[in-house]
Amino acid sequence: MLGLLVFVTAGFPVYWMVNTAFKPAKDAIDPNPHFFPSTFTLENFKRALEIADFWGPVTRSLIVSSVVVVIGIVVGMLAALAISRFAFRGRKIVIVGILAVQMVPLVAMIIPVFLMLNDLGQYDKISGLIITYLTFILPFTVWTLRGFIVNIPKELEEAAQVDGCTRTGAFVRVVFPLLAPGMVATSVYGFIQAWNEYLYALMLMSQQNQTATVWLGNFITKNGTEYAPMMAGSTMMAVPIVILFLLVQRKMAAGLTAGAVKG
Amino acid sequence: MSAADTTTAKVPPVRQSPPSGSGAGTPKPGKKPTAGGGGVPWLLLAPCLLVLVLVLGYPLVRLVTLSFQNFGQPQLWGFQEAEWSGFANFTKILGDGEFWAVVLRTVIFAAGAVILTMVLGMLIALLLQKVSGWVKALVNIVLVASWGMPIIVATAIFKWLFDADYGVLNWLMSKLPGVDMIGHNWFASGPEGLAVIMLLVVWGAVPFVVITLSAGLTQVPKELEEAARLDGAGAWGVFRFVTLPILKPIIVMLTTLSVIWDMGVFPQVYVMRNGHPEAEFQLLTTYSFDKAFVVNDYGTGSAIALVTVVLLLGVVAVYMRQMLKIGEVE
Numbered sequence: 001m002l003g004l005l006v007f008v009t010a011g012f013p014v015y016w017m018v019n020t021a022f023k024p025a026k027d028a029i030d031p032n033p034h035f036f037p038s039t040f041t042l043e044n045f046k047r048a049l050e051i052a053d054f055w056g057p058v059t060r061s062l063i064v065s066s067v068v069v070v071i072g073i074v075v076g077m078l079a080a081l082a083i084s085r086f087a088f089r090g091r092k093i094v095i096v097g098i099l100a101v102q103m104v105p106l107v108a109m110i111i112p113v114f115l116m117l118n119d120l121g122q123y124d125k126i127s128g129l130i131i132t133y134l135t136f137i138l139p140f141t142v143w144t145l146r147g148f149i150v151n152i153p154k155e156l157e158e159a160a161q162v163d164g165c166t167r168t169g170a171f172v173r174v175v176f177p178l179l180a181p182g183m184v185a186t187s188v189y190g191f192i193q194a195w196n197e198y199l200y201a202l203m204l205m206s207q208q209n210q211t212a213t214v215w216l217g218n219f220i221t222k223n224g225t226e227y228a229p230m231m232a233g234s235t236m237m238a239v240p241i242v243i244l245f246l247l248v249q250r251k252m253a254a255g256l257t258a259g260a261v262k263g
Numbered sequence: 264m265s266a267a268d269t270t271t272a273k274v275p276p277v278r279q280s281p282p283s284g285s286g287a288g289t290p291k292p293g294k295k296p297t298a299g300g301g302g303v304p305w306l307l308l309a310p311c312l313l314v315l316v317l318v319l320g321y322p323l324v325r326l327v328t329l330s331f332q333n334f335g336q337p338q339l340w341g342f343q344e345a346e347w348s349g350f351a352n353f354t355k356i357l358g359d360g361e362f363w364a365v366v367l368r369t370v371i372f373a374a375g376a377v378i379l380t381m382v383l384g385m386l387i388a389l390l391l392q393k394v395s396g397w398v399k400a401l402v403n404i405v406l407v408a409s410w411g412m413p414i415i416v417a418t419a420i421f422k423w424l425f426d427a428d429y430g431v432l433n434w435l436m437s438k439l440p441g442v443d444m445i446g447h448n449w450f451a452s453g454p455e456g457l458a459v460i461m462l463l464v465v466w467g468a469v470p471f472v473v474i475t476l477s478a479g480l481t482q483v484p485k486e487l488e489e490a491a492r493l494d495g496a497g498a499w500g501v502f503r504f505v506t507l508p509i510l511k512p513i514i515v516m517l518t519t520l521s522v523i524w525d526m527g528v529f530p531q532v533y534v535m536r537n538g539h540p541e542a543e544f545q546l547l548t549t550y551s552f553d554k555a556f557v558v559n560d561y562g563t564g565s566a567i568a569l570v571t572v573v574l575l576l577g578v579v580a581v582y583m584r585q586m587l588k589i590g591e592v593e
Contacts, residue, residue: 003398006387011405013420013466014412016431020423071314079311086304094308101319103519103579105527107548108568111555112325118339135318142311196413198530203556213415220537227423234416245411246404253478 014242021045021235025228044232048219051229057215064126064211065194068133069187076141077183081171083142084149085157102139109135110203117204124206132200137190144189147255148182149175185251188244195241212237326572329565336559352566361542362550362567366574369547372457373525379465380521381514384472389502391477403474410470418534421463425449450535453543460531468524472517479513480506515581522578526571547571 024041048054082088083095113132114123122128152175160170201211216237219230329345330352337343356362387406391399409417424431433444450456483506491501507514529548532540540549547567555564 002390003394003402006390007398007402007405010402010409010466010469013417013424014405014408016424017416017420075310075314078307082304082307086307088304091304094312098311098315100579101315103523103575104319104323104572105523105548105575107527107529107552108572109319109322109326110552111561111565111568112322112329115329115339115561116322116325131318134314135322138311138314138318192411196415198415198534213413216415216419217534217538219419220534225422227426227429230419231423234413234419238412238416241413242408242411246407249407249410249474253474 014238017231017234017238020228020231022232023228025226044228045236047226047229048233048236051218051226051233054215054233057210057212060126060205060209061195061212064129064133065191067130068137068194069190071130071134072137072141072190073145073183073187076138076186077145079142080145080149084146085154098139098142102136102143106136106199110199113200114203123204124209126209129200129204129211132204133194133197136197137194140193141186141190144186144252144255145179145182148179148186151182151255152178181251182255185248185255188248189252192241192244326565326569329562330569332562334561334565339559339561348562352562353570356563356566356570365545365547365550366570368453368457368545369526369571370574372461372528372546373522376461376464376468376525376528377518377521379461380468380472380525381518383465384469384476384517387469387473388476388480391473392480406470406473409466410474412467414467414530415534417463417467418531421459421466422535425459453541456535456544460528460535463531463535464525464528468521472521475513475517476510479510483509519578519581523575526575547574 021044022040022042024039025044025047079098083091083098113135117123117125117128117132120128122131156174156178157167157170160174161167165173196213197211198213201214202217205211205214216230216233219226219233331347331349332338332345333348333351334345338345387402391402394402412420423429425433427433427446427448433447436442436444449459487505487509488501491505496504527548528546529552532544532546532549533552536544540553545553548571551564551567551571553564554567555561
């Protein structure tokens, strides 16, 4: 019973978005809300695609998110490996440092980042946005991948080394295949984070170069908000993300929990 | 993360060195351990540290220097050199009553959101252990759906749900006998509007907490719970003395992250108020943003951002101690 209550409360906003997206725009602003769409229409989606260039922002978001994730995973995995499989002086400092970096709120950094990109001539450039996204994607990848690596027993590697593998060989043949699902989960998750980022995208890109999240703001005009097409646009942006999320969340939770309880 | 970390990269560290007891294991420059083959971890770390120093270290240093400078439009365009102004930016904001009102508002907002998130999250996680399989699956799907929802999309939806004239909530509440909420503007007053925003933040944050805690709950040994029950502990006793201590590291991590996220709430306020939050909606983040980009006073904006970071450091200290403790167990 309580479970169902949670279900309804938590799910209603999502339901309302999809519901509004498919009902005629005039029903959307009826003072007596229609809880079920009486007529099913795709008109809002058409309108959403017309209101401003839709594919441009989406393509830019795709490029930014993919590149950030690729760099983040490669660089992050090397670092995660170092802090989870090697005992070395300063390891603790590095761990704490990487954690501390996650503590700095993005908003606090927006001013210097803005000035830095301005100085570098990277303002309003996709490459500039990629650089800034690494600030939050990289620490996150290191931390979660570390969670996945500590879950793989060291003994497996040692056994392979006993059987004549080098340390690198043991890693490539034993750990890497076991780590693959964790890497996929981390990539997807990082992709979503980059895709959803709003503040930097808003501040560092001009109207012509906006990303998908900022594009949604186009529905809020001086003459009011066009809710029905906005919900259609939101649905188009949210549904693929939510599906991706559903696919990887179990793995992510496992990795994060391992990272929290295991050294 | 400082430049010192990268310079130590050339020092071959001793492998398998025992963790130094004091917790201050900084490699001292000049004292070079001679054991060979230990440079591997630093080699692996180098790209990551390099990127972080460039994309985070530099802006962080710049943030600090900026907050001691007079930096506005002319300096941005390079017409004028940035001049040092000492503590002027800080004395200006610290002597401003509005600033303190914003600080207080932010702290209350963040504390409210964190407490609500953690309590609700814990309750739902415990509840999920009790319910039947299909209800659990259903709740999980919804939780993940709301977790994965882009913040900006969620904000748009909440704005719509709480719309004065056409929002579902007002309509639904007016169905209750004796209540007429049609046309009620939730955003007419700061506290009420921020309460709505807090609800939005909590709605988005609870799933992460529930899912992580649920994963943690599976690690609580059943035997321990049973033993406690045999010793006469009630449901609360089992939770208080068995479940809670085991979950402690996860709870500390979740609380710390929540504090950081909720102190950093920005798009929710910015989008809800159409990009121009009124004075009574200002949180430290939007306030700093306004000072920098609306008034074009980057120095003051940076000073406010820096104060926010310092405020957060208090909470972070607790988390750090926890992390260090975990590091020592090994």
